[in-house]
Amino acid sequence: MTIRVNGESFACPESVVTVTDLLDFYKLDGRMVIVEYNQTIIQRDYYPIVHLKNDDQIELVHFVGGG
Numbered sequence: 001m002t003i004r005v006n007g008e009s010f011a012c013p014e015s016v017v018t019v020t021d022l023l024d025f026y027k028l029d030g031r032m033v034i035v036e037y038n039q040t041i042i043q044r045d046y047y048p049i050v051h052l053k054n055d056d057q058i059e060l061v062h063f064v065g066g067g
Contacts (some may be wrong), residue, residue: 018049
């Protein structure tokens with residue numbers, strides 16, 4: 001399966017099935033990321049139940065703390 005992540009083509013490993021799996025693959029904390037799935041921002045509660053499909057478009061916005 002191939003999806004687009006932040007505008008780049010990404011061939012998903014078989015273990016990446018849900019948005020949560022994708023965040024785990026990139027080692028991102030779901031509490032620090034906003035996910036746009038096919039042009040719709042999804043709530044964090046839906047990350048484990050949204051299943052990725054071929055040609056999906058994902059935008060990941062990761063917040064970094066600092067001062």
